[in-house]
Amino acid sequence: MNPLVQRIVRRSAMFVVALVFIAAVWELYKVVGPEDGGALFGINILPRSNGRAMPHVWDMLSRYGRPELRSSERKIWRVVLAGAWFSFRLSLVGFAIGATVGVALATLMARFKVVERGLLPYLVVSQTVPLIALAPLVVSWGGKLEVFGYEWPRWLSASVLGAFLAFFPVAVGMLRGLSSANPASLELMDSYAASWTQTLFRLRFPAAVPFMVPALKLAASSAVIGVVVAEISTGLKGGIGRLIIEYAREATGDPAKVFTAVFGAAVLGLAMAGLVSAFDLYVMRNRPKEAL
């Protein structure tokens, strides 16, 4: 078996083992933990272990097969899947916009040193500042703005937030990559009397690709976070964030329901990560193999 495939299979198996272990700990706590929560060293840190607060793992899984609402026929797994798919598409749009703008800005910064010196400190600081705090503000634009005569759709706000979060790692990673070109290779291009643009496309961009791989992974997860937070802070209809909030409200009557949506969000994140990883593998296919 191809060693790469071997590694993926092994990692997936270990992941499943980890999940089983977590499920076991969950059930164990349900057996030994206090029904109505308790205190440890005086702090009320122990959660309630009764059936309403902590449903059994099996209940969570089997909940997928039952209908969403008492009144409808639609099974919940369909609803969750549709919600995850909705959010996935929004994240994809956000990721694409953020990555494009990030690459464009990085190229600008590579071309004009003064732009790099002026903007780079802000880019670096932005990764320490909770930009997510802007989420409610961006989402509030929906329904009230008009751009070129088209009304700003609410879902676009979620994608814009995803794009905003994804943009920074891409810009920083791309800039680092563009500057990583070997000085000897730059001299070579000089000796060919190559223009800056020719050097950009034939040398700097390809040299930047290994730096983009981790940046894109971070950008993908940031886009998902942006979209989900946007959905949650405004209850944007159709997405997985809204489902989580809705089902959380019904938790007292139907405790397993919220878990179905939470797992759906997990699948969403993994799907985005998988997509980016596949892209990474394709783009690095001819490069010397280093530890992935």
Add this chain to the structure above:
Amino acid sequence: MSTVSVSNLNKVFNKGKANQVDALVDVSLTIEKGEFVSLIGPSGCGKSTLLRLIANLLEPTSGDIVVAGKSAKQSRLDQDYGMAFQQAGLFDWRTVTKNIELPLELKGWDKAKREARSREMLDLVKLPEFADHFPWQLSGGMQQRVAIARGLAAHPPLLLMDEPFGALDEMTREHMQAELLSICAATGTTVVFVTHSIPEAVYLSNRVVVMSPRPGRITKIVDVNLDGNRNETTRERPDFFATITAVREALRAGGGHAHTGAGVEDR
């Protein structure tokens, strides 16, 4: 018409500042068509600087450089020379063939013409089976051969080389020297070759230009008159050793040290 003509060349770095360096002072040199000329000397003698001035990668402080009848700048724009460095400098993401085609792409050659030429060059450096391999799949010596193929791809009249075999082991180095000579004989290319190694300079060249530092200048030009064609036995012949001794003495005279000038090898 000579291929390279350098007159009264001066190059000063950091002029007027505390760390001013007189890299080259009053350097004059003429290189005829088809000649193989080596530049040798200890660190700081300006040999790499001279090479880069000819390549128009640096501008002179004063003096003239004429390459193939034009100014150095025009020669670079017209792509009248090829270059090879110590690190082969191949692009990891391009196949061997695409690496060789790089200068041709930049010159705007069409696909068919490029492919024909790269195939021809691969045959010349004896690596036709590796056309679709990637640089990291090749050994150091093979990568240098590809770099030379790239340097000669546009059939320039002049090849500039900056210690291209410096990173290779001794056996590969000697083999590459023989390869280089046969390639240049086949193409009739003029070569300016910077090196640290006296035997390498003597084996390859028609003339060895000995340089010395502080300030960088040419101290002596040694004519290499070896009987017959150069081959594996050449390195064991008396006239070979005699020429090596002549070069070594010129280096000592320039450096003013009792032993071999710093940075020059007897390998």
Add this chain to the structure above:
Amino acid sequence: MNLRLRAALPPVVFGVAFIAWWEAAVKIFDLKPYFLSAPSKIWDQFANNKSLIWEATRVSGTNALVGLLAGTVLGIAMSFLLSRYKILGDIVTPLAIALNAIPIFVLVAVLNNMYSITSEIPRRLMVTLVVYFIVLVNVAKGLTQVSPTQIELMRSYAAPESAILRKVRVPNAVPYLFTALKISAPAAVITAFVSEYFGGAQNGLGSRITSNIANSKNAAAWAYVLGACLLGLAFYLVSIIVESAATPSGAKRTSGRSQ
């Protein structure tokens, strides 16, 4: 001009120009407050509501801090186990990689249900979880990815595993711990905010921002955003200071992200 000042000039110029342009754009294009508020108005709101903003910052900041400390301690403890028993590492690493991709803060919805409605514990637990994995992965890396030459040397001294741990692995892991802290500090603040969007006590910065928007008080919301940025910045600066204090001058510093 002094070289340092010259380096600082472009970012300062860009920053000032940006704020000036912002202010001008709001006036010239007559931008409505629900879209964009003018910097001057935001600053007014910030100055007027200083004590309220500080209260909210204190709440969110405490949640972040508690989670940061707890997560770091637990992460370090677990990483020792991971370095000792290879099989644990094999199980935990794929889990950590997967969790990196997932918006795990959605678990707050679940945690809220397991505690009383006014408890701050769910939010603190969430921050702890996020920080725990960051610290765990990085410190474990530091404890295991040691130069083989150093291990060989220790074995030639017939040193027991515990000595190797103390003298080689732990010093090697210290820079990794600081890398983890520089990533976890901002992450803790972000997680603390985002957790507030799931309901529960509405006294932190995140909930204040949402409620101000719901009441169409956008300039006030921006003022709270400013407070949030300052909090995040403060956490990051503290993590840098801690690193500087603990690293002897001249020793290897880490930069940027590793995971």
